[in-house]
Amino acid sequence: MxxxxxxxxxxxxxxxxxxxxxxxxxxxxxxxxxxxxxxxxDTRTAALFNPSIQLLRNIGVWNAVVEHCAPLAAIRLIDDTAAIFRAPELTFHASEIAEAVFGFNVPQVRLLAALNAKAQDAAAVRIVESAGVRDFSIGEDLVTLHLAEGDSLDARLVIAADGRNSLARRAAGISVKESPCNQTAVACAFWHQRDHQSVSTEFHRRAGPMTVVPMPGRASSLVWVERPETAARLGAMDDKEFARNLQRNLQGLLGEIAQVGPRVLFPLSHMTAAAMGRNRIALIGEAAHAMPPIGAQGLNLSLRDAAVVAEIAGEALQAGNDPGSPFCLGAYQDARLPDAKERSFAVGSLNAALISGLIPVQLARGAGLHLINAVPPLRRRLMHLGLAPRGPLPPLMRRETL
Ligand SMILES: Cc1cc2nc3c(=O)[nH]c(=O)nc-3n(C[C@H](O)[C@H](O)[C@H](O)COP(=O)(O)OP(=O)(O)OC[C@H]3O[C@@H](n4cnc5c(N)ncnc54)[C@H](O)[C@@H]3O)c2cc1C
Incomplete structure (x- = not known):
């Protein structure tokens, strides 16, 4: 076992x-x-904030990806909703909270390659290649995992990182709260005439956000959220027509679009699990929470799950305790559920406020952004909260762990 x-x-x-x-x-x-x-x-990049980058440093993969990543020195929000009460343009600079950068934009393919290479080399990680777990039998002292190949394995703690349709979550008996999300993201890289100056820009539009995030050189990654039919049309366009559309929607921000990379469509979902763990199964990443790509919250949240679950399991084993006990799963839930619920609520509310045609909702959104723009302590508080939740970070996300 x-x-x-x-x-x-x-x-x-x-x-x-x-x-x-x-x-x-x-x-x-x-x-x-x-x-x-x-x-x-996978054409996506992930904007990862400083605590997530620190985790990548501490697990020894950052040096393998850094040359493919671009720093994020500022984040700009532009109201493109055509609402009656238009919100002001907001730019948050990392320097306002005494940071050089908020984080880095990391290509997901490069990140996966670096993580895989490190895991292959790590003596403490045994990789079992499989077509997947087909079933879980939950006992009092252990969980048995039945693999597609017919083998089975027993564990005291199962950490479920099997994505938004998690079989492990269902086996643990954990329900989910889902909100309808009739949106699809078009993700690709593109090359442009003007320098992005390390600024990420999120256009708030009625169909959803359109975000351009710096990549090294005069390149950026695009996440363009639309209704599924529009996204399908954008996906089917030839490169020239797509580039023209993109350039028009960017309103001259990055000058002429010189080239666009392959486009991939990602249907979006919004879901939070009712619990972070039960029956010796702890949920992390999209097995526990999936949300539209607003404010780059998804993977940053997942990496906090990873750092915390590793800490709790490590402490339990060091003390000779059972890492899958209700006590350990309770500690994990207490540490992670509030963060997951708060982020999910914030992203869901902002997304709903964007696509809402209701004037009171638009007014509230516009007024909120005016307030944030005008009150520096509020701006700084929001920037800190965007990077990480209140309270101490798990040791693997702190600088002094190095
Ligand atoms: C367009 C877009 C842009 C995004 N941008 C950002 C961003 O800028 N910043 C950010 O922080 N986040 C971002 N995200 C979110 C981020 O990409 C996701 O949170 C992240 O990829 C999810 O990772 P995961 O490991 O939880 O799940 P997944 O990537 O879905 O991985 C799940 C894994 O589990 C495996 N699996 C499934 N079932 C089984 C089984 N039965 N047995 C064994 N294995 C199984 C799958 O094969 C897969 O490898 C973005 C998302 C989208 C859609």
Whole structure:
């Protein structure tokens, strides 16, 4: 029997396996083929904030990806909703909170490659390649995982990183709260005439946000959220027509669009699990929470799950305790559920306020943004909260852990 098995080798699962190793917890990672974009390469980047970057440093993968990443020195919000009461343009500078940068924009494909390479080398991570876990049998003292190949494995703690349709979550008996989200994101890289000056820009539009995030050189990554039919049309356009559309919607921000990379469509969902763990199964990443890409919250939240679950399992094993006990799962839930619920609520509210045609909602949104713009302590508070929740960060996300 193993102490800890991680299920799912997406970014959340791989980071957890390496965080556990860093905390002295040998673990097994069940790695099914990772195809977030189906047959296409994943064109997404992730804007990762400083605590997440620190985690990547502390688990030893940052040096392998840094050359492909671009720093994020400022974040600009532009109201493009055509609402009667238009919000002001807001730009948050990392220097306002005494940081050089908010974080870095990291290509997901590069991140996955670096995490995989590190996990292959880590003596404390045993990788089991499999077509996936097909079933879980939950006992009092252990969980048995039945693999597609017919083998089975036992563990005291299962960390479920098996994505938004998590089988482990269902086996644990954890329900989810879902909000309708009739939106699809078009994600691609593009090259442009003007320098982005390390500023990420989020256009708030009625169909959803359109965000351009710096990449090295005169390049940016695009996440353009639209109604599914419009997204399908954008996906089907030839490169020239798409570039023309993009340039028009960016309103000259980055000058002429010189080239666009392959586009991939990601249907969005918004969901939060009712609990972060039960029956010896702890949920992390999108197994626990999925949300539209507003304010770059998704993977940052997942990496906090990873750092905390590794800490709790490490402490339990060091003290000779059972890492899958109700006590440990309770501690994990207390540490992580408020953050997950708050982020989910904030992202959901902002998304709903964007797409709402109701004038009172538009007024409230505009007034809120005016207030944030005008009150520096409020701006700084929001910037701190955007990067990380209140309270101390888990040790693996702190600078002094190095
Ligand atoms: C367009 C877009 C832009 C985004 N931008 C940002 C951003 O800028 N910043 C940010 O922080 N976040 C961002 N996100 C969110 C981020 O991409 C996701 O949170 C993250 O990719 C989810 O990772 P995950 O490991 O939890 O899940 P997944 O990537 O879905 O991985 C789940 C893994 O589990 C495996 N699996 C599934 N079932 C089984 C099974 N039964 N047995 C074994 N394995 C299984 C799958 O094969 C897969 O490898 C964005 C999301 C989108 C859609």
């Amino acid at each position: 193993q102490d800890v098995i991680v299920v799912g080798a997406g970014p959340a699962g791989l980071c957890t396996a390496l965080a556990l190793a860093e905390r002295g917890v040998p673990n097994t990672l069940i790695a099914a083929p990772h195809r977030p974009a189906g047959d296409k390469p």
